[in-house]
Amino acid sequence: MYESEENRRIREHREDMARLRGLRPIDDDFMRCIFRDNIPLAQFVLRILTRIDDLTVTQLETQKDLKRLVGARSLCLDCYASDSTGKKYDLEIQRSDSGAGAHRARYHSGAMDIENLDAGQSFEELPDTYTIFITEHDIYGKGVPFYPIERMNTVTGEPYKDGSHILYVNGSYRDDSDIGKLMHDFSCFDPSQMNYPLMEEVTRYYKETQEGVAYMCRAFEEVRNEGYSRGMQQGVQQGMQQGSYEKELSNIKALMETMNWNPLQAMTALKIPAEAQEKYTQLLKQ
Numbered sequence: 001m002y003e004s005e006e007n008r009r010i011r012e013h014r015e016d017m018a019r020l021r022g023l024r025p026i027d028d029d030f031m032r033c034i035f036r037d038n039i040p041l042a043q044f045v046l047r048i049l050t051r052i053d054d055l056t057v058t059q060l061e062t063q064k065d066l067k068r069l070v071g072a073r074s075l076c077l078d079c080y081a082s083d084s085t086g087k088k089y090d091l092e093i094q095r096s097d098s099g100a101g102a103h104r105a106r107y108h109s110g111a112m113d114i115e116n117l118d119a120g121q122s123f124e125e126l127p128d129t130y131t132i133f134i135t136e137h138d139i140y141g142k143g144v145p146f147y148p149i150e151r152m153n154t155v156t157g158e159p160y161k162d163g164s165h166i167l168y169v170n171g172s173y174r175d176d177s178d179i180g181k182l183m184h185d186f187s188c189f190d191p192s193q194m195n196y197p198l199m200e201e202v203t204r205y206y207k208e209t210q211e212g213v214a215y216m217c218r219a220f221e222e223v224r225n226e227g228y229s230r231g232m233q234q235g236v237q238q239g240m241q242q243g244s245y246e247k248e249l250s251n252i253k254a255l256m257e258t259m260n261w262n263p264l265q266a267m268t269a270l271k272i273p274a275e276a277q278e279k280y281t282q283l284l285k286q
Contacts, residue, residue: 012220012221012224013217016216016217016220016221017213019220020206020207020213020216020217020220021189021207022189023189023207024186024187024188024189025185025186025187025188025199025203026093026095026134026136026171026186026187027093027095028078028093028095029219030206031078031079031093032062032063032078032079033206033215033216033219034199034202034203034206035060035062035078035079035091036062037060038060038202039057039058039060040198041198041199041202042057042060042079042081042091043055043056043057044196044198045091045182046081046083046089046091046132048178048179048182049091049132049134049146049167049169049179050089050130050132050167055083056083056084057081057082057083058082058083058084059081059082060079060080060081060082061077061079061080061081062078062079062080063076063077063078064076064077064079064080065077066111066112066114066115069114073107075107075108075111077090077091077092077108078090078091078092078093079091079092086127086128087127087128087129087130088112088115088116088127088128088129088130089129089130089132090108090109090112090129090130090131090132091132091134092108092131092132092133092134093133093134094133094134094135094136095135095136097135097137097139100133100135100139100168102149105131105133105149105166106166108131109129109131109164109166112129112131113126113129113164116129126163127163128163128164128165129163129164129165130165130166130167131164131165131166131167132166132167132169133166133167133168133169134169134171134183134186135168135169135170135171136171136172136187137170137171137172138170138172138173139168139170140168140170143170143173144170144173145169145170145173145177145179145180145183146167146168146169146170146179147167147168147169147170148165148166148167149165149166149167149168150165150166151164169183170183171183171186171187172187181195181196182195182196182199185199185200186199188203191203191204191207191208192204248270248272248280249280249283249284251266251270252266252267252270252272252280252284253266253284255269255270263280263281263284264277267280
């Protein structure tokens with residue numbers, strides 16, 4: 001059924017507003033929005049997570065791209081911060097348990113090392129790094145708020161102080177402690193139900209103010225347009241692939257007719273890969 005341009009815009013706006021109401025800070029797209037250019041919020045959250053009470057954030061970037069080795073897999077960090085002592089923090093939201101695996105944490109930690117040591121610098125100049133995953137569920141099942149991962153010398157039992165720290169935060173943890181209240185806020189839809197004013201204020205801005213809602217709707221529109229573009233591109237590629245099949249099928253039929261060959265002889269002469277021959281055999285039967 002035909003939908004006018006005006007009706008489409010109205011429908012999409014309603015869908016966007018419903019989606020916005022259903023977002024929480026623990027949803028990674030929304031988390032990047034509320035931390036965008038918000039150093040006070042990042043500092044407040046990192047102080048609770050790291051338990052470094054005097055941590056002072058000096059730089060903050062959301063959706064930070066890390067790729068300094070040609071051919072290496074790139075990373076886009078949810079929230080990347082530096083403090084006044086030079087320490088680096090990668091704060092990641094992982095709602096899927098499988099997205100917070102040990103190898104991923106290792107790669108994030110290593111990527112920050114590559115990012116922060118230039119040619120000619122001493123290895124001792126590497127800053128301390130914190131890779132922090134906030135997971136929606138208690139992935140280790142012990143009912144505690146934090147799971148710090150630290151290296152150690154397994155013979156001496158002493159810490160292996162290389163300056164890298166990995167921390168899993170149990171997003172389902174709830175009590176009256178700072179971390180329990182913060183995790184409540186991360187999973188809260190309604191800003192009026194949040195514990196911390198900084199979390200409430202920024203969530204309310206993006207959900208209820210004209211400027212914040214407009215920003216979110218533009219973000220939704222960009223995602224929608226990207227999806228349309230991908231769909232069109234896939235359609236063109238499929239069309240080109242279909243055209244290639246039709247041309248090859250025509251060549252097979254021509255050889256079969258002129259040379260009086262069977263399908264296998266024709267496909268062999270055309271050097272069609274063995275894994276594709278079954279497809280053409282089925283097409284010839286249609």
